[in-house]
Amino acid sequence: MKIIETERLYLRELAIEDRVELAKVLSNPESMEFYPHPFSEEEVEKWIRWNIDNYKKYSHGLWAVILKEGDVFIGDCGITMQTVDHEVVPEIGFHIIKEYCGKGYATEAALACKEYAFDVLNYDKVFSYTTVRNIPSQKVAEKIGMKLYKYFENQNGKQIVQVATKA
Template sequence: MIVLETERLYLRELVLEDVDALSLVLSDPESMKYYPDPYNREKVKSWIQRNIDNYRTYNHGLWAVVLKDGDIFIGDCGITMQNIDNEVLPEIGFHIIKDYWNKGYATEAANACKEYAFNVINYPAVYSYTSIHNIPSWAVAKKIGMQTYKEYERNGVKIIVHVAYNSNL
């Protein structure tokens, strides 16, 4: 099921058959260097199942990111409920397969998710959080209009949080 479209992409619900494609990013050590470990196949399947469950619970989650040109799966992006400094907040996250980095796809998908959060779900704000060292991720947050919200430490890692507010409310 297609959830939303941009000029070059469409985002659809993940399905368990996406495990091999999603493993290209979630099992890649370079792509996952800000996570404790890259994911094995079983963790990728659990990741997908958790998002399928989130679709039912929240009407959103991480969605498959697919290039319209060629119908190519390039990663995931979406809105998940995350514990950010002891508050459960809607967060925009993404993971793009390395071969598709630096082409604007993460920014395009994340911006579409921000608009979805504001115009469809009516969230008053959306957040993005990552290690202070994950400059590409917080650069995407800035590109989609997010501002630095706060920094805190979690498990010995300095975390930076960005926020965008819904101007429609």
């Protein structure tokens, strides 16, 4: 079932059967450069189960990103509840398989998720946070209208937080 549809993409709930395709990004050392480590097969499956739980708990999570042309799985994108500097907030996150990066898919999916957060979920603010070294993700956040909110430290080092507010 399609949750969100854009010009080139649609987003649907992740399923356990997506683990092989999702591993193409979550288990890729280059794609996971800003994470503590690439995910094992078990961690990819746990990631999917975590999102399935989020769908039940919050009515959102990270969704499968599907390229309409060819019905191709290219990653995940969505809204999860994250603890950012001791505050639980809705956060837009994404992971796009390397061969599909640089084509605007992350921006297109993230923008659709931002609109969904405001228009469907009725959040007043939505956040994005990354390590300070993750410039590509910060640029996606900027492209969808997010502004610098603050910096904070967590177990993964210094983080930058960006925010968008409902118009």
